[in-house]
Amino acid sequence: MRAKGGMTIGQAAVSSGVPPKTIRFYEEMGLVKPAERLANRYRAYDESNLQTLRFIRRARDLGFSLQEIDKLLALYRNRRRASEDVKRLALAHVAQLDHKIAELTRIRDTLADLARRCHGDQRPDCPILDDLERPRS
Amino acid sequence: MRAKGGMTIGQAAVSSGVPPKTIRFYEEMGLVKPAERLANRYRAYDESNLQTLRFIRRARDLGFSLQEIDKLLALYRNRRRASEDVKRLALAHVAQLDHKIAELTRIRDTLADLARRCHGDQRPDCPILDDLERPRS
DNA sequence: CCTTGACCTTCCAGTGGGGGGAGGCCATAT
DNA sequence: ATATGGCCTCCCCCCACTGGAAGGTCAAGG
CATH class of the missing domain: 1.20.5 (Single alpha-helices involved in coiled-coils or other helix-helix interfaces)
Structure with a gap:
């Protein structure tokens, strides 16, 4: 099942500190882009996705709302910010x-x-x- | 329409500081007992109901949850508390x-x-x- | 008498940020 | 072959309201 850098939602949850339910919720809200899927329809996560999830987790810990985090992520990804x-x-x-x-x-x-x-x-x-x-x- | 001490939900809302929607919500939740009804099915409130609503309003302003307020109301009404x-x-x-x-x-x-x-x-x-x-x- | 407008009624849906659990597929170990 | 356990989607629940739709009721004005 496991590709080289890929992990399931459960692994991503442990590694990012964001529970699986919450990851799916963020995806549905459009805060993170839809995860790639394996042949068995399982979501697959790599280091890049993980970085985003950790970013969100930390921002939540600092009390930012999901709307604010959406803006922070846009700035984070924009090198000319x-x-x-x-x-x-x-x-x-x-x-x-x-x-x-x-x-x-x-x-x-x-x-x-x-x-x-x-x-x-x-x-x-x-x-x-x-x-x-x-x-x- | 107006009985001696009776008022409609709108009047009660103004006088208590609790909006009509919220009063109905409290009734549905069981926090206040169902209001008496007039012939036209309008809810009727008297000074006693108003006192309860003001109590709740103040308790909410002090940050108590509705559960806590339920307990506070029970104590408030119990003279042997x-x-x-x-x-x-x-x-x-x-x-x-x-x-x-x-x-x-x-x-x-x-x-x-x-x-x-x-x-x-x-x-x-x-x-x-x-x-x-x-x-x- | 009729209309207007301000009330009132009920019911349904959504907010934010998820959690719980059902019912079913998938993967691994025994 | 089967027992676990993780994953999938879907829907409901939490808190404390708030808004809106669709419809009943009442007083005043024309």
Whole structure:
């Protein structure tokens, strides 16, 4: 079954860190181009495909969306890219992250404060429920 | 159409901050009990329903999942609840938030560092793409 | 009386990023 | 010959909604 540099989807999954289901999903979404097929219809992957999958995996770990990754891949493959374009994408994502972190932190502090003021005993009085119940103007 | 304390789903939506679609969704999910119906099959809401919807809205704003809100609502309605139980739910959620914030912050710092080291000009060299390309052990 | 427009109703589909599992083919080891 | 296990496609599920289509209901205006 195995050609010289070829591997099945399972091998590619182990080697790239992207599960088989997810690889098929990326193919269906058009994020990666359809894999070559062996005579038995099994998908075949080589080092080049693997590199792409690892790239995607790392980008996902850094929180990029699949849309953003699509753009990153285009830049990655374009030898005449301007690093300016990559940097702009990255900084936009940093800004998104900052926004999300700020939002979660605000929520976290509010909730921690409410919890701090809650006795946490057998009595029913609870500032947390009081807050949830209180109508907002 | 309007009974004394009754309002339509649209009025309830404005007054609670929960959109009509979402109210129906909560009903279908069993998070709120099915609304009373008028003769014309329109859902009817009173102050009590409104209080529940505002409670849910606030809890969602604080990042609780619908499952968690279901538990919070049960505690809210139980006059013999122990504030301990509410506090435990809240602190578990704070812990989740802390975990998420730490993760996002780690990603943010990694990405900001890569972007800082990228020239961001017309040249193709880019530490960000270099990082994404690099195989992980 | 009729139309318009703003409501309301139900049902279906899609979002993002996959996971689980059915039912069937293929490859290898016993 | 058969038992495993990997691969194939296909469809459904998750979360928490959101949008849209098709149709019922109601008040106001001409």
